[in-house]
Amino acid sequence: MLNYIIRRIGYLFVTLIFVCIIGFVIIELPPGSYLEFELQRIRLLGGDLSQEQIRSLEIIYGVNDPIYLKFWKWISRFVRGDFGESFEYNLPARDLVFARLPFTVIISVLTLIFAWGISIVVGVYSATHRRTFLDYTIEVLQFIGLSVPSFLLALVVMVFAQRTLGLHVGGLYSDAFVNAPWSWDKFVDLLKHIWMPIVVIGASNTAWLSRVMRTNLLDVLGMQYVQTARSKGLPERRVIWKHAVRNAMHPLVMVLGMSLPQIISGETVVAIVLNLPTTGPLYFRALVQQDMYLAASFLMLLAIVLLIGNLLADILLAWLDPRIRFD
Amino acid sequence: MAEAAPAVPQEETIVEPVSEVGAMSQWKLMVLRYRRNTLAMIGLIGLIIGYITVALAPFLGPNDYMRQDSNYVSGPPTPIKFRDQQGNFSLRPYAMAIRTELDPVAYKFRYVKDETTYYPVKFFVKGDPYTLLGFIDGDVHLFGLDAPNRIYPFGADPLGRCMFTRVLTGGQISMTVGLVGVLLSIVFGSVLGTASGYYGGMIDDIMQRIIEIIAAFPTVPLWAALAAALPTTSSTFTALDRYFLITVILSLVNWTGLARQLRAKVMSYSQSDFTMAALAAGASDWRIIFVHMIPNAASHIIVVAALAIPGMILGETSLSFLGLGIMPPLVSWGALLKDAQQVSVVIQQPWLIIPGAAVVITVLLFSFLGDGLRDAVDPYSI
Numbered sequence A: 001m002l003n004y005i006i007r008r009i010g011y012l013f014v015t016l017i018f019v020c021i022i023g024f025v026i027i028e029l030p031p032g033s034y035l036e037f038e039l040q041r042i043r044l045l046g047g048d049l050s051q052e053q054i055r056s057l058e059i060i061y062g063v064n065d066p067i068y069l070k071f072w073k074w075i076s077r078f079v080r081g082d083f084g085e086s087f088e089y090n091l092p093a094r095d096l097v098f099a100r101l102p103f104t105v106i107i108s109v110l111t112l113i114f115a116w117g118i119s120i121v122v123g124v125y126s127a128t129h130r131r132t133f134l135d136y137t138i139e140v141l142q143f144i145g146l147s148v149p150s151f152l153l154a155l156v157v158m159v160f161a162q163r164t165l166g167l168h169v170g171g172l173y174s175d176a177f178v179n180a181p182w183s184w185d186k187f188v189d190l191l192k193h194i195w196m197p198i199v200v201i202g203a204s205n206t207a208w209l210s211r212v213m214r215t216n217l218l219d220v221l222g223m224q225y226v227q228t229a230r231s232k233g234l235p236e237r238r239v240i241w242k243h244a245v246r247n248a249m250h251p252l253v254m255v256l257g258m259s260l261p262q263i264i265s266g267e268t269v270v271a272i273v274l275n276l277p278t279t280g281p282l283y284f285r286a287l288v289q290q291d292m293y294l295a296a297s298f299l300m301l302l303a304i305v306l307l308i309g310n311l312l313a314d315i316l317l318a319w320l321d322p323r324i325r326f327d
Numbered sequence B: 001m002a003e004a005a006p007a008v009p010q011e012e013t014i015v016e017p018v019s020e021v022g023a024m025s026q027w028k029l030m031v032l033r034y035r036r037n038t039l040a041m042i043g044l045i046g047l048i049i050g051y052i053t054v055a056l057a058p059f060l061g062p063n064d065y066m067r068q069d070s071n072y073v074s075g076p077p078t079p080i081k082f083r084d085q086q087g088n089f090s091l092r093p094y095a096m097a098i099r100t101e102l103d104p105v106a107y108k109f110r111y112v113k114d115e116t117t118y119y120p121v122k123f124f125v126k127g128d129p130y131t132l133l134g135f136i137d138g139d140v141h142l143f144g145l146d147a148p149n150r151i152y153p154f155g156a157d158p159l160g161r162c163m164f165t166r167v168l169t170g171g172q173i174s175m176t177v178g179l180v181g182v183l184l185s186i187v188f189g190s191v192l193g194t195a196s197g198y199y200g201g202m203i204d205d206i207m208q209r210i211i212e213i214i215a216a217f218p219t220v221p222l223w224a225a226l227a228a229a230l231p232t233t234s235s236t237f238t239a240l241d242r243y244f245l246i247t248v249i250l251s252l253v254n255w256t257g258l259a260r261q262l263r264a265k266v267m268s269y270s271q272s273d274f275t276m277a278a279l280a281a282g283a284s285d286w287r288i289i290f291v292h293m294i295p296n297a298a299s300h301i302i303v304v305a306a307l308a309i310p311g312m313i314l315g316e317t318s319l320s321f322l323g324l325g326i327m328p329p330l331v332s333w334g335a336l337l338k339d340a341q342q343v344s345v346v347i348q349q350p351w352l353i354i355p356g357a358a359v360v361i362t363v364l365l366f367s368f369l370g371d372g373l374r375d376a377v378d379p380y381s382i
Helices: A002-028 A034-044 A051-061 A067-079 A093-128 A133-147 A150-163 A184-221 A224-231 A236-248 A250-254 A256-274 A279-288 A292-320 B026-036 B038-055 B163-199 B201-215 B219-228 B239-269 B273-280 B285-296 B298-321 B333-340 B343-348 B350-376
Strands: B080-083 B089-103 B108-120 B122-132 B136-144
Touching: A002 A067, A002 A292, A002 B201, A034 A051, A093 A133, A093 A184, A093 A236, A093 A250, A093 A256, A093 A279, A093 A292, A133 A184, A133 B350, A150 A184, A150 A256, A150 B333, A150 B343, A150 B350, A184 A236, A184 A250, A184 A256, A224 A236, A236 A250, A250 A256, A250 A292, A256 A279, A256 A292, A256 B201, A256 B219, A279 A292, A279 B219, A292 B219, B026 B038, B026 B350, B038 B163, B038 B350, B163 B201, B163 B239, B163 B285, B163 B298, B163 B333, B163 B350, B201 B239, B219 B239, B219 B298, B239 B285, B239 B298, B273 B285, B285 B298, B298 B333, B298 B350, B333 B343, B333 B350, B343 B350
Parallel strands: none
Antiparallel strands: B080 B089, B089 B108, B122 B136
16 A cells, blocks of 8 residues: 555656646747847836847747756755746735635635535435436536536526625625734624535536446446345335445545636636636736736646546555556 | 257258348447437437537528627627517518617617517528638528628627627537547557567557556646647648647547547457457458458448537637637637636626537537447347
């Protein structure tokens, strides 16, 4: 087991190196460089620089360095926690990223828990009540949940909440608490707001996971050990929850590595509509403005969060399922 | 074990009636099985109707999709009634007139229904000129009002352009982006996946790492980052070029799923008799891959591809919604939804969210189609 974990962590580092390469490519892809941006800023302020000054700045910024040197300079600074400057905000990209990343992680983890909880219950119900009215209703809802883009769902839910229920929507806090220091009241206010993004982001994942759960459980219910459990006279509830559901959940852990990227993906887009203080709005704005150091920092940290999430999922699965081979 | 088999084979039973089923090819069985599935047929027929509709967009829509009506900015959908001015029922629909009125309190213009003025909706009326399917010039529209009045079945956008025609025109992009993207994914995915499964060893290891790395990124942010690197539209880089590059970007991230599944298939084929026979006959690796393996996996490829289309449509919608996808003058459903980013706007002009309904319906139909195909490819299962 320990060996397995160590090897997985080794893979993680190999993958990280490639993630860094992709991040670097994304910074380098758009035309223009940081220096050009700086020059433009200085000119806008009314100043101008002589050719010699520009040339010496080019040397300082390493604009004409060969690509591998550029990469080395960038990556060695990245590892030390210097992600470069954001052109637009004139702040270190690191400060902007770390101000927002925790919210993304918290909302994604809560969404995952929500999606899992609901899909296990719904999946078990629809598998044990096959071909009932409610099972068909659930199937229709699952199809719709998979077909509605999350941002559209966010819009519809918000319009409904505002028009029909008269709720204050958008953001994670009421206006009064946005800049307030942390307190119990602010926490309660946060809870009042956070359910909506969780439900909206989790909808498509819940639809998908509950279908997976239903299919798995139906497979498991046909197994002989379930028959054995029934024939030895166990109550049906015990047969299902103790014998069948536990085994039907393994594939759910296995797809964890797929559902986490989906959730983070959905979160970034929904955050724009719901006006959440998470990575999404700033990231896409950075892309539109070609603020590449900021954008690449966001993308790489999201990828790193995902890699760690996948590592945890793999370890969890190996711990849950003794049939996993450690090779 | 205990019971002995009947010693004498019953000769008579060998004469069987010629069975239709046994004589059918596997493809025919798949078609039969597919047609039994109601939802799958709804998906197929719905999509055929959908593609015809968007192809005929300039004819079916009453206005030109780029025409701006400064007197009808963000105007509501034209109310359509099946009664005439006198209030009698009429089979010919009538469009109620809408006039602008200055709101004395808010001091803003607003649109008010004119209950007294009705215009008959005419069919095959002359209107804005258009080019259909790229080569048929015309100016007759399926329905419309007599000039100078205009009908806006889905209202108008913030620039006063007809939403109905725009939704139909946007479908041309949104409904093809998935198809083109999936075709590219098939090319990437089947070549790389087959090679990975066939050769194994180093190549397989590298391929699996690449797939893992791509899967390590959240899809929409990665798509967005690649799309952001595309140049802005200009005379040398048209909106159409951008559309094609967007489909390439969508498939660059999407081929991994297909590659993974094909790899597993090919690995199981590589132990099979027909591969061994081909090897023994001296066939080259390329021949085995392209003549023996890919055709065998064809039905599988089609299913995975069909199931991947909804994700691509949703991907394009998200990208365009974020302003990183399709650019004007082209329109797509996502680009139309960009006007509906704020809740306050949607509450004021709910018709701006109609393109979203088009997305949902299309994705649903594609899911029905994909699920039906998945169930149909294995005609020997029960």
